[in-house]
Amino acid sequence: MKKALKIVFNVIAWVVLIFALLITILVFSSDKNNGTASLLGYVPLTVESDSMKPTFKKGDLIISKETDDINSLKKGDVITFWTLIEGKKVKNTHRIAEVLNDNGSVGFITRGDANNVDDTYTVYAGDIIGQWKGAKIGGFGKVMDFLRTKTGFFICILLPIALFFLFELYKLIATIIEIKRPAITESDEEEIKRRAVEEYLAQQKKKEEEEEDTQQKKNDK
Numbered sequence: 301m302k303k304a305l306k307i308v309f310n311v312i313a314w315v316v317l318i319f320a321l322l323i324t325i326l327v328f329s330s331d332k333n334n335g336t337a338s339l340l341g342y343v344p345l346t347v348e349s350d351s352m353k354p355t356f357k358k359g360d361l362i363i364s365k366e367t368d369d370i371n372s373l374k375k376g377d378v379i380t381f382w383t384l385i386e387g388k389k390v391k392n393t394h395r396i397a398e399v400l401n402d403n404g405s406v407g408f409i410t411r412g413d414a415n416n417v418d419d420t421y422t423v424y425a426g427d428i429i430g431q432w433k434g435a436k437i438g439g440f441g442k443v444m445d446f447l448r449t450k451t452g453f454f455i456c457i458l459l460p461i462a463l464f465f466l467f468e469l470y471k472l473i474a475t476i477i478e479i480k481r482p483a484i485t486e487s488d489e490e491e492i493k494r495r496a497v498e499e500y501l502a503q504q505k506k507k508e509e510e511e512e513d514t515q516q517k518k519n520d521k
Contacts, residue, residue, distance in 0.1 A: 317464045320457045341366045343430045345380060345391060346441030351412030352378075352393065361440035362393060364430030370406055375399055378432040379408065381423045393432055394419060 347360045355378070356362055364380040373379060373396060380393040394410035397418050401407075408423040446452040 316460045320460050341430075343380065344444065345393065346445050347393070348390075349412075351414050352395075353414045355395075355413050356436050356438075359439050359442050361437040361444055362432055363435040364393065364432045366430045367428060370425045370428065373399070373408065373428075373431065379410070379423070380429040380432060381408075381410070381427045382429065383419065383421045383423065383427065391429060392419075 343364045343366065345362050345364060347356055347358050347362060350358045362380075367373065367379075375396050375398060377396045378393060379396060380391060382389055383392045384390075385392070392410075394412045396408050397411040398409040399406065400409065400422065406425060409418050410423055411418045
């Protein structure tokens with residue numbers, strides 16, 4: 301039972317460490333890629349509005365895949381792209397409403413599923429971050445946003461990593477102590493058993509003598 305619990309604890313510790321490292325990679329890659337985190341070509345994004353309801357909603361985590369061939373995109377595809385909203389450059393994920401082709405220059409008119417009108421900004425190849433193909437985790441975007449804060453990064457990333465390495469250090473020290481502890485030979489085991497038997501027999505003899513002494517006193521009376 302003790303061994304099984306140890307294995308389970310080790311598995312949990314490694315899962316936490318791997319998760320923490322993945323989040324760390326995403327956070328730092330986000331800082332290096334102009335705010336767009338990418339892991340092996342996949343881009344996790346937090347939905348900031350309800351413009352795509354019911355496909356996904358604000359607070360969801362969606363994962364877009366980087367697109368190499370812009371010409372493969374067609375009407376009805378959902379893409380993530382850079383756009384301007386109120387004069388600010390932001391990421392957006394909307395559905396392609398129309399594909400434009402002006403002498404080989406491809407552009408896209410997009411629209412949110414919950415919107416009645418097309419977006420005013422035409423999306424071009426240089427604006428596209430990736431294509432969304434259906435991967436989402438409901439409500440997890442808020443968790444990712446928290447992990448990107450200093451408090452979230454410390455509590456959920458740095459602290460688990462520190463605890464993991466402390467646990468591994470404890471196991472290393474325990475192993476070293478165990479190795480340095482002198483091994484018990486067969487002769488030592490036999491000696492321990494012999495002494496245990498002698499001690500047991502001595503206790504039994506003493507007990508019998510006490511019982512005889514008590515009986516003798518009763519007879520004298």
